[in-house]
Amino acid sequence: MSTAQPVTVRPPLSGEPFLSVEDLKVHFPTDDGLVKSVDGLTFSVRPGEIVGIVGESGSGKSVTAQAILGLHKGSRAQVSGHIWLGGRDLVAATENEMRQVRGDDVAMIFQDPLSSLHPFYSVGDQIAEAYRVHNKVSAKDARTRTVEMLEKVGIPNASSRYDDSPHQFSGGMRQRAMIAMALICKPRLLIADEPTTALDVTVQAQILELIKELRDELDSAVILITHDLGVVAETCDQVVVMYGGQCVEKGPVDQLFDQPEMPYTWGLLGSMPRMDRVRATRLLPIAGSPPSLINVPKGCVFNPRCRYSDRVEGRKCFTVHPALEPSTPEHEVRCHIPPAERQQILLTEIRPNL
Amino acid sequence: MIRFILGRFAGMILVLFIVSVVTFGIFQIGPIFANASPVFYYIGKAPATPQLVAALEHRYGFDQPIPVQYFNFIGGIFGKSITDGVSQTVQCPFPCFGYSFRQNELVSVLIGRAIPVSVSIIVGAAVLWLVGGVAVGTASALRPGTFIDRAGMTGALAAVSLPIFFTGPVLLLIFVYGLGWLPTIQYASLLDDPLRWLQSVILPWIALAFLFAALYARLTRSNMLETMGEDYIRTARAKGLDRRTVIVKHGLRAALTPIVTIFGIDVGTLIGTTVITESVFNLRGLGYLSIQAVTQQDLPIILGVTIVAALGLVIANFVVDVLYAFIDPRVAV
Structure with missing residues (x-):
């Protein structure tokens, strides 16, 4: 490395990685041949760290995220390699074991909050449902907790908005609701799959700020999938650049930029x-x-x-x-x-x- | 919500008004263009002197202006209590559709006798085909391309291609004449003799349900396949919900919504149109009544059945519209 440019390196976070992806491969057999969506990806995320995964559409970012959540189980996808999460290998886990992990240890925020919310159920009920899957609580307690979360993510009049349907929320509020849903069980890993792509710029900044705040509060690990390098520079500690299903460059955000x-x-x-x-x-x-x-x-x-x-x-x-x-x-x-x-x-x- | 219901209700009344005007027009005014008197509907092809025809026209009100005739007809439904019988005046309580000279009975009595038969057939069949169709469709959608899917869809294709005048006699042949599990059909009212009622309607249910279930299976399959690919299903899985909850609460709920609409229309349409089922199984429902009336040119019955059938369809649609507002919160209320 030359010394022509001074490089500021953020001190690396200490501690064992919470998530370690090792040589992850996700292949989809199709009539045209084997689609190698992810082909030998390795990276890790420590608690409190935000790792950005960047790359063009089709580079395997979302497929990676869904593999971490085990969402390919039950489909035709062939997943190999290891996804170590706090000592457990999620690639080998059964669908039932994965169900315990989903929403509880690992939660995900999706790209399009409108289509990601069920149109027929109230926003509050959908969030409370996420809480009740992993916590044995009464409907009333779940409601209280949901309203608390909605307030925390900045929904005004949370208790009266609880019963609103998704179509009565604005785009930014829907994404806030999705974040509330993802964080209600205090996950130790949050995967945000292009959380701001469908939102306008002013709302984008608020949502990213919110993710950072909650990361600080819960000390969760965060994977931020995006194709927006501005978002990466602003938010992430580490960056993984993906191309054609592979990692082509990774490192601390300052070095990478x-x-x-x-x-x-x-x-x-x-x-x-x-x-x-x-x-x-x-x-x-x-x-x-x-x-x-x-x-x-x-x-x-x-x-x-x-x-x-x-x-x-x-x-x-x-x-x-x-x-x-x-x-x-x-x-x-x-x-x-x-x-x-x-x-x-x-x-x-x-x-x-x- | 109340505004929504009132709005739909007003629409319902309007549709009924149009249906009544059109049917009344076709049957009452039609003959005039053909240069024949509508009186011949009543007296058949009997030779009659012009004086007699004129006298009868006067007696039945055909000499009055057409709008007046229409309002007399409608007014009759809502309680003009006297109408002309064959040789005497007859008390005709609400709803009065007039008097059938062919059958020598009040149309309302004939229709009243036929409605329970039709409703028995339709409701039972509807439950069967909805449950069966949705079950087969869901099972197919969850395992697309597998044996279950192929078997389900092939069965559906076969079922939809077989007309009731084929499946009906086959069912009769097997269960009544072959295995002897059911007696030859003799309809009895549900209230009088529930067992015989069930024996008389079970085969019509199966025959009718078979045909419709096929359609519902295919609809459910395609809706369910589409729904299970939606983002909110992924969200439901990402929450850690079990497969059953994901499929039933999140998947089926959304996939069945459009089916509710079609179900309402199908059930409504069937009122008065289950002619073949009724004839195959020797049941005297609205379909049988109307076919008999058509062959005998029994105008009051045709008018009555048409309006009752239209009423059935309109009510079914109204119920679906109101239900829909509860099912899908996006429907503006």
């Missing part, structure tokens, strides 16, 4: 609109489209879109699948370009355009 090393990450950063940049500069989209998950490119998954594969000798990018290798102790990159060369490209070609 200051010293990105993988050409795909460069592309992502270059295509991000920024207020602190000269307006006239064009956004730089990544050429091409995400890879087919059935016929995954040989060698590096990113090679069809990579502008730098000619910098690697012997067409290695097209023949050898690169390993995820540490560039600093916390920062890992999956790329054949030699580290020194990557630094050079970053300095001369990438950073001036960011």
